[in-house]
Amino acid sequence: MNSTRGCPRLLVLALSTLFVLGCASSPTPGAEEPKAGMEAEAVVDPLPSWNDTESKARILDFVRAVTDPDDPAFVKPEERVATFDNDGTLWVEQPLYAEMAFALHRIKDLAHVHPEWKTQQPFQAVIEGDKEALLEAGAHGLVEIVVASHTGMSATLFDTIVTQWVRDARHPKFERPYTELAYQPQLELLRYLEANGFETFIVSGGSVEFMRTYAEPVYGIPVERVVGSSIETRYEVQGGKPSLFRLPVIDFVDDKAGKPVGIHKHIGRRPILAFGNSDGDFEMLQWTTAGSGGARLGLILHHDDAQREYAYDRQSRVGKLDKALDAAGQSGWVIVSMKNDWKTVFSEK
Amino acid sequence: MNSTRGCPRLLVLALSTLFVLGCASSPTPGAEEPKAGMEAEAVVDPLPSWNDTESKARILDFVRAVTDPDDPAFVKPEERVATFDNDGTLWVEQPLYAEMAFALHRIKDLAHVHPEWKTQQPFQAVIEGDKEALLEAGAHGLVEIVVASHTGMSATLFDTIVTQWVRDARHPKFERPYTELAYQPQLELLRYLEANGFETFIVSGGSVEFMRTYAEPVYGIPVERVVGSSIETRYEVQGGKPSLFRLPVIDFVDDKAGKPVGIHKHIGRRPILAFGNSDGDFEMLQWTTAGSGGARLGLILHHDDAQREYAYDRQSRVGKLDKALDAAGQSGWVIVSMKNDWKTVFSEK
Numbered sequence: 001m002n003s004t005r006g007c008p009r010l011l012v013l014a015l016s017t018l019f020v021l022g023c024a025s026s027p028t029p030g031a032e033e034p035k036a037g038m039e040a041e042a043v044v045d046p047l048p049s050w051n052d053t054e055s056k057a058r059i060l061d062f063v064r065a066v067t068d069p070d071d072p073a074f075v076k077p078e079e080r081v082a083t084f085d086n087d088g089t090l091w092v093e094q095p096l097y098a099e100m101a102f103a104l105h106r107i108k109d110l111a112h113v114h115p116e117w118k119t120q121q122p123f124q125a126v127i128e129g130d131k132e133a134l135l136e137a138g139a140h141g142l143v144e145i146v147v148a149s150h151t152g153m154s155a156t157l158f159d160t161i162v163t164q165w166v167r168d169a170r171h172p173k174f175e176r177p178y179t180e181l182a183y184q185p186q187l188e189l190l191r192y193l194e195a196n197g198f199e200t201f202i203v204s205g206g207s208v209e210f211m212r213t214y215a216e217p218v219y220g221i222p223v224e225r226v227v228g229s230s231i232e233t234r235y236e237v238q239g240g241k242p243s244l245f246r247l248p249v250i251d252f253v254d255d256k257a258g259k260p261v262g263i264h265k266h267i268g269r270r271p272i273l274a275f276g277n278s279d280g281d282f283e284m285l286q287w288t289t290a291g292s293g294g295a296r297l298g299l300i301l302h303h304d305d306a307q308r309e310y311a312y313d314r315q316s317r318v319g320k321l322d323k324a325l326d327a328a329g330q331s332g333w334v335i336v337s338m339k340n341d342w343k344t345v346f347s348e349k
Numbered sequence: 350m351n352s353t354r355g356c357p358r359l360l361v362l363a364l365s366t367l368f369v370l371g372c373a374s375s376p377t378p379g380a381e382e383p384k385a386g387m388e389a390e391a392v393v394d395p396l397p398s399w400n401d402t403e404s405k406a407r408i409l410d411f412v413r414a415v416t417d418p419d420d421p422a423f424v425k426p427e428e429r430v431a432t433f434d435n436d437g438t439l440w441v442e443q444p445l446y447a448e449m450a451f452a453l454h455r456i457k458d459l460a461h462v463h464p465e466w467k468t469q470q471p472f473q474a475v476i477e478g479d480k481e482a483l484l485e486a487g488a489h490g491l492v493e494i495v496v497a498s499h500t501g502m503s504a505t506l507f508d509t510i511v512t513q514w515v516r517d518a519r520h521p522k523f524e525r526p527y528t529e530l531a532y533q534p535q536l537e538l539l540r541y542l543e544a545n546g547f548e549t550f551i552v553s554g555g556s557v558e559f560m561r562t563y564a565e566p567v568y569g570i571p572v573e574r575v576v577g578s579s580i581e582t583r584y585e586v587q588g589g590k591p592s593l594f595r596l597p598v599i600d601f602v603d604d605k606a607g608k609p610v611g612i613h614k615h616i617g618r619r620p621i622l623a624f625g626n627s628d629g630d631f632e633m634l635q636w637t638t639a640g641s642g643g644a645r646l647g648l649i650l651h652h653d654d655a656q657r658e659y660a661y662d663r664q665s666r667v668g669k670l671d672k673a674l675d676a677a678g679q680s681g682w683v684i685v686s687m688k689n690d691w692k693t694v695f696s697e698k
Contacts, residue, residue: 078571155613199573212617222427223617224548233613235606235632242632242639244613251614257584264504264582264593265600266615268561268572283584283591290591 046192048343049185055299055341058334059189062297066272067196075294077197081269083227083259083284084186085276086204086211088319089301090219092181093277094310095172096318099210102165106149123148147248150207151231155244162213174346179218184347186275190219193273201271203227203263205255205280227266229254259284277301282324285333298333300324305339395541397692398534404648404690407683408538411646415621416545424643426546430620432576432612432633433535435553435560437626437668438650439568441530443659444521445667448559451514455498472497496597499556500580504593511562523695528567533696535624539568542622550620552576552612554604554629576615578603608633626650631673634682647682649673654688 050056065073066080087093096104107117107126117123122141125133134141150158171178190200202211202221208228215221232249235242254262260283263271274281274288277300285298302321304311313321328335338345399405414422415429436442445453456466456475466472471490474482483490499507520530539549551560551570557577564570581598584591603611609632612620623630623637626649634647651670653660662670677684687694 078565208614208617216427224615226617230614233610235609235636237635242609242636244609260584260591260593261582265557265579266573268557268575286586287584287591 046195047185047188049188051341051343053337053341055334055336058297059299062273062295063193063196065295073295075272079269079272079294080193080196080198081201081267081271082190082193082198082273083201083203083263083267083271083275083288084190085278085281085284086202086206086228088277088303089275089281090182090186090202091178092171092174092309093319094303094312094316097206098166098169098178099206101169102162102210103145103149105165105169106161107145110148143250146207147231147250150210151246151248153246155209155233155246158209158246159213162210166214179214180346182218182347183342184344185342187219187347189275190221198273199225201225201227201263201267203254203259203274203284205229205253205258207231208254227254227262229258255280257283260287263287273297273299275299275301276324277303278319278321279323280319282327285324285331286327289331289333298328298331299336300328300333301336301338304337305342305345307339308345309338395544396534396537398537400690400692402686402690404683404685407646408648411622411644412542412545414644422644424621428618428621428643429542429545429547430550430616430618431539431542431547431622432550432552432608432616432620432624432637433539434625434627434630434633435551435555435577437652438624438630439531439535439551440527441520441523441658442626442668443652443661443665446555447515447518447527448555450518451511451559452494452498454514454518455510456494459497492599495556496580496599499559500595500597502595504558504582504595507558507595508562511559515563528563529695531567531696532691533693534691536568536696538624539570547622548574550574550576550612550616552603552608552623552633554578554602554607556580557603576603576611578607604629606632609636612636622646622648624648624650625673626652627668627670628672631676634673634680635676638680638682647677647680648685649677649682650685650687653686654691654694656688657694658687 047056047059050059065071066075068074084090087097091098104126107123111117111123111127114123117127122134122137122144124130125137125141126145137144153161166179167177169178170176171181174181193200200221202215202219202225204211204227206228208226208230211226211228212223215223215226230251232247232251233244234247236245252258252262252265256279259281263284270291271284271288272291272294273296274285276285281300285300289296289298300321302313302325303309303319304313312319313325325335327333336342396405396408414420415424417423433439436446436448440447453475456472460466460472460476463472466476471483471486471493473479474486474490475494486493502510515528516526518527519525520527523530542549549570551564551568551574553560553576555577557575557579560575560577561572564572564575579600581596581600582593583596585594601607601611601614605628608630612633619640620633620637621640621643622645623633625631625634630649634649638645638647649670651662651674652658652668653662661668662674674684676682
């Protein structure tokens with residue numbers, strides 16, 4: 001049923017024939033009928049937006065190995081869990097995380113009913129667009145902004161507010177909705193993995209209730225397969241009507257060492273493939289590739305394409321990639337070059 | 350893929366032909382081909398261990414309605430979430446929750462390295478089997494017992510300890526492994542719902558990592574569809590080897606008003622069917638049946654079968670059913686009588 005959920009009509013139209021193969025809930029190639037799977041792959045390139053480079057070869061070889069019962073690297077279908085970071089891995093994260101753009105926009109809206117914010121940091125900095133003052137506010141200021149923009153309403157109302165923002169917001173550079181800035185090669189990889197018996201999950205530092213509003217239409221990943229940071233909610237019944245109220249308290253931060261914890265909390269299985277793009281994904285890749293029993297694959301998307309997207313790594317304030325880049329070599333992680341490994345970057349829809 | 354996961358070979362052998370229908374990952378009857386689904390139901394009784402009573406009729410009618418696109422009560426497949434309490438709903442919970450029996454057993458084991466417990470409550474009470482003193486220790490004492498028995502080791506070691514206990518433990522009355530005390534009518538209901546496009550989840554006050562050890566082999570529910578209480582874990586790397594360490598801190602209690610919160614945290618969708626058996630399930634049923642857009646069904650298993658299992662409700666210390674029993678009438682919840690509605694109680698394997 002999940003594979004049905006993972007394939008909204010929109011994407012079915014948009015993506016490759018193998019994607020359709022992935023949607024057909026018939027026993028997944030590799031999982032039940034490895035031979036059939038191999039043939040399908042021979043007939044149609046499962047990753048048409050990936051150039052025929054070493055990175056693509058590593059992915060294809062890994063999937064072939066874990067789905068071949070005769071291969072020592074074989075992994076049982078129920079253990080084929082693949083986790084993907086979101087911002088910078090599945091869609092653009094520069095110059096500012098979409099969720100942060102939402103938070104700043106929401107603070108400006110709320111400022112109308114919070115006149116005191118005009119002279120109160122970090123809110124004053126947001127209202128005046130004072131980046132320096134915003135940076136000075138640091139982590140504590142960030143929490144204040146998240147709490148003020150994400151809590152104090154029902155889960156239903158938050159969902160409505162986010163859905164409207166995601167629909168109306170435009171990316172400053174590409175002038176397109178963020179939902180059109182998902183990476184086509186990654187959508188193909190998600191469908192390819194699902195077609196080979198994998199269960200795909202988003203594991204992001206972003207807040208789970210923000211991502212749930214667009215994960216299925218944009219990535220074909222249902223809400224129950226989205227793992228992220230969260231705030232505390234309280235069950236309330238008012239006038240006989242139950243609701244979940246979002247409290248101004250951070251419940252969990254699903255980033256860095258929090259990612260293996262979030263994976264364990266939510267999924268309960270250790271991934272065999274993890275794909276990230278920043279130091280926030282280091283522990284997720286470490287946890288994944290240190291697993292035993294069959295092959296494991298860690299991948300890091302390297303943003304080295306200033307022309308088609310952005311070029312950044314060690315010095316970047318958003319999506320800093322330093323420690324994980326150094327570790328990739330000895331860890332055997334695949335560094336995917338956006339510039340060289342991807343034929344196209346964004347999904348055309 | 351989940352439907353594959355939901356059907357371990359053991360159960361495939363054990364259950365009805367419709368169950369097999371449910372395993373075949375072909376589009377689920379009702380979901381994609383309602384007509385085909387109806388025919389299948391006509392051919393074989395999907396709930397052979399249920400007597401042909403009003404309760405069974407309510408279930409069959411609900412499933413028919415939510416899977417019929419022409420019925421105003423129709424619910425899209427991706428919204429068909431069904432949540433089941435565990436203790437007392439899917440398997441026996443008297444005279445003591447299996448997990449509590451495990452905790453007491455573990456305390457006695459640990460007493461060998463904790464001589465101080467001989468004179469320290471609530472541990473002394475556990476060691477001496479002093480029920481009165483144990484009750485006096487109350488909620489605070491319970492937390493001490495849970496923390497002492499469930500934490501202070503890696504998630505991997507805890508899984509091993511629980512798995513061994515579940516394998517070796519025997520129920521005091523039935524003298525069978527707890528894993529053989531799952532309710533056959535409920536296993537049939539789980540498979541029937543899955544065959545009709547539902548995604549089934551366990552939502553229990555029990556700890557998620559305890560249930561994960563047996564949920565799939567016993568119920569055919571994969572670990573990622575188990576929602577429960579949890580303790581905090583910390584990601585650690587020692588000697589280059591990463592692990593998740595179980596801290597002596599309660600993270601979340603998935604009971605009473607915590608159930609809708611746990612459902613929202615983990616699943617992100619409001620169930621359209623919820624099945625419980627005690628006041629701990631009241632809010633889950635309330636939250637579920639207050640939902641809109643298509644039909645909703647709340648069910649309560651009433652333990653009124655002293656001969657085949659146990660008879661208890663309002664006065665019981667374990668699985669107290671009082672408030673929820675009173676609310677059932679006006680809420681339209683189905684009260685399932687174990688004595689009258691179930692042909693058989695336990696799965697024969």
